[in-house]
Amino acid sequence: MxxxxxxxxxxxxxxxxxxxxxxxxxxxxxxxxxxxxxxxxxxxxxxxxxxxxxxxxxxxxxxxxxxxxxxxxxxxxxxLPKAKSANPSAFTTNVRTGEALRSFATSVRGYRRRECFRQLHDFVYGEPQDKVFILYGLRRTGKTTMIRQIFAEMNDAELAKAAFIQIT
Known part of the structure; x- marks a missing residue:
């Protein structure tokens, strides 16, 4: 059958x-x-x-x-064959580009900058090359907020070249 x-x-x-x-x-x-x-x-x-x-x-x-x-x-x-269960270690990925980044960054415009923000800023705006920036660390320490602040500073041309990929 x-x-x-x-x-x-x-x-x-x-x-x-x-x-x-x-x-x-x-x-x-x-x-x-x-x-x-x-x-x-x-x-x-x-x-x-x-x-x-x-x-x-x-x-x-x-x-x-x-x-x-x-x-x-x-x-x-x-x-019946067993249905393969979803992999519990599967990750959820969220990718934002362009105008989605602009709306993503608007909520943090008024926040003050952290001490390490200058290092992130220098990396992003440093000499042009293909850049991939991976940021990891403890929960609730402001990682995403700093990245949002970088996006909030960008002009439209820079924002068109940027992407934010969040893996959880």
């Missing part, structure tokens, strides 16, 4: 299962008489509803049919 056929069959089984009642049939004896209840879990709470005697056999058949379909679905899902 092909993968698409198996997925279609699994979807069909899931649809049939959803149409049938979940849970089980339980019996309670009250005053010497037997009463039957449909018992299921809803929102982490156990619920019960009385089943009249004339509907009992039909209801039991539906519950059994659902359990049978659930067994078939479980067996079918075991045959």
């Amino acid at each position: 092909e993968l698409s056929e198996m997925q279609a069959q699994a979807a069909e089984l899931e649809q049939q299962i959803s149409a049938l009642p979940a849970g089980s049939v339980t019996k309670k004896t009250v005053g010497g008489k037997d009463y039957f209840y449909h018992r299921w879990t809803e929102n982490k709470k156990r619920r019960e509803k009385y089943i009249p005697a004339d509907e009992l056999e039909n209801f039991r058949a539906q519950i059994e049919r659902r359990k049978e379909l659930e067994r078939k679905l479980k067996a079918l899902k075991k045959q």
